[in-house]
Amino acid sequence: MHTHPTIAARRVIHRGKKFDFEQVDVAMPSGGVVQREMVRHPGAVVVVPRMDDGRLVLIRVYRFALERWSIECCAGTLEIGEDPAVCASRELIEETGYQAARVSPLGSYDTTPGLTSERMHAYFADGLAYVGQRLEPDEAIEVLLTPPREALAMIDDGRLCDGKSMVALLVAQRRGLLGV
Numbered sequence: 001m002h003t004h005p006t007i008a009a010r011r012v013i014h015r016g017k018k019f020d021f022e023q024v025d026v027a028m029p030s031g032g033v034v035q036r037e038m039v040r041h042p043g044a045v046v047v048v049p050r051m052d053d054g055r056l057v058l059i060r061v062y063r064f065a066l067e068r069w070s071i072e073c074c075a076g077t078l079e080i081g082e083d084p085a086v087c088a089s090r091e092l093i094e095e096t097g098y099q100a101a102r103v104s105p106l107g108s109y110d111t112t113p114g115l116t117s118e119r120m121h122a123y124f125a126d127g128l129a130y131v132g133q134r135l136e137p138d139e140a141i142e143v144l145l146t147p148p149r150e151a152l153a154m155i156d157d158g159r160l161c162d163g164k165s166m167v168a169l170l171v172a173q174r175r176g177l178l179g180v
Contacts, residue, residue: 003029013037018077019116041118045088046075046164048106048172049098049125054179055145056169057096057128058160062140071144071154073165084108084121092125094134096143101127106171111164122168124177148178 009025019041026034049057056073063070076091078084088103106122135141146154151169154160160169172178 005029008033012040018042019118039116039118041077041116042080043078043084043119043121044075044111044164045078045084045091045121045123046073046168047088047092047103047123047125048073048168048177049092049096049100049128050148050177051128051145052126055147056151056178057098058144058146058151058165059095060142060144061095070162071160071165072162073168075164078121085123088121088123088125093131094136095139095141097130097133098125098128099131100125101129106168106175109167120164120167122164122171124172124175148173148180152178152180 005026005028007024008027011023012020013023014021019039022038022040024036024038026036028034051057058071059074060069060071074091074095076087076094078087085103085105089100093099103123103125106124108119108121111118111120133141151160152173155166155169160166173180
């Protein structure tokens with residue numbers, strides 16, 4: 001039987017608006033203690049929305065960390081205790097202006113386990129009706145109605161290189177939800 005490392009102590013280095021930065025002391029099975037820095041994250045959602053005509057609703061969003069625009073699926077951070085499906089429906093409206101009749105889970109995955117506790121919950125949305133974007137003051141987002149083949153080509157040629165979106169789109173394709 002293998003023993004695993006355990007967190008012996010944790011200190012919040014910085015409390016952020018959406019997540020915290022921590023330094024943790026990890027007791028190793030060998031008896032030593034190592035320090036690690038990590039982002040403690042409440043989790044997030046990513047949504048693959050498909051219009052009735054088959055086009056996908058992607059976004060072009062300015063990412064301050066990258067200092068450039070990024071093509072992605074809409075996404076957002078969970079509020080503490082929030083149901084991921086509720087968050088997915090809310091973020092879809094806020095970022096794209098579309099409300100979904102159905103939001104179905106595609107699965108969940110860890111985004112960057114060496115850096116953060118963030119768990120991403122992916123959803124597929126259809127039965128869309130336009131109700132108007134509700135952007136937050138710190139968001140710069142353009143909506144891109146994109147044929148599925150073009151969205152997949154964007155992954156292949158590097159125009160769409162956001163990991164959460166790539167995973168969600170490829171899972172949706174694998175499940176036959178994109179029609180390609």
